[in-house]
Amino acid sequence: MNVYWRMIQVFSVLSVLGFGGGKGIIPQMHHDVVEQYHWITSSQFSEFYTIGKLVPGPTTIFSALIGFTVAGISGAAVALAAMFVPSSALMMVTDKLWTKWQNVQWKDAIAKGLAPVIVGLVWSSVFTIGRGVAHGVGAYAIAAAVTVLMLRTKLSAPALILLSGAAGIAVLR
């Protein structure tokens, strides 16, 4: 199959399964693009995810970087469209059809009922991203420091990542 179609297939499925703002799709995405299709390496996956967290906008924008590696700018456009269009289309259709959306019970049940599963997927993402990064005292110290700073201060995600970059130059070179 043509690589463009393959990308559309992979990212569209992830798009409509992206509950919780897309936080939960990282492990499956890694499985598909690294282990199954070998489009990028595990370290590239972690680095692209990092860039996705650094730039403004949704993190899942980093699907474009995967597409870029596979097939240049057109690959990036296809990967991004496959990531953003299906979930948006689902949003449009649901808003049109589901007039009973006012049903508070269901809203609550989906939001609260899915929460533990989404959080479980975020924990899995920690292991997924962790596989592709530098290992050793320096890298662990940076990760631990960021975790503490994130929980204890109001520093933003991009600020913490930039700080980690400066720390990386100091200790990981």
Added chain:
Amino acid sequence: MSEDEFMEGLEFAQIMPGPNILNLAVFCGQRVRGIPGAITALVAVSIPAFAIVLIAGALYFRFIGNPFVHAALLGCAAGAVGLTLGNAIELSVDLKKDWLNFVLLAATTAAVTAFHVHLLYVLLVFGALGIWRHRAQKARAQ
């Protein structure tokens, strides 16, 4: 659009799959100008994000060979792991009211990380279980 309609959209955007900001933009576009409005919103959110990430990608491939840039990126990636871990901890604390949440959480993490179960099945089985449990608890409380 009224304040109430916007808040409804925000809730809706958070529940549906996909990035929250994108979903909310699509919702607003659709309520204001129908499907063409929704498509306009989708494009308007995507284009700047696409441009920025492309520039980042171009810089990545141009400078990844430089030892300073490489070290900085290794640091950034380690930071991203820390950030995701912080996120996981923060979200887990929100679930502490009910210990059964942690059973479902641990089962999900194990299924995905140790057994590589596809996300679709994880959502179908554990997701449905979570939603069913929440409904059952609500029914009992009434």
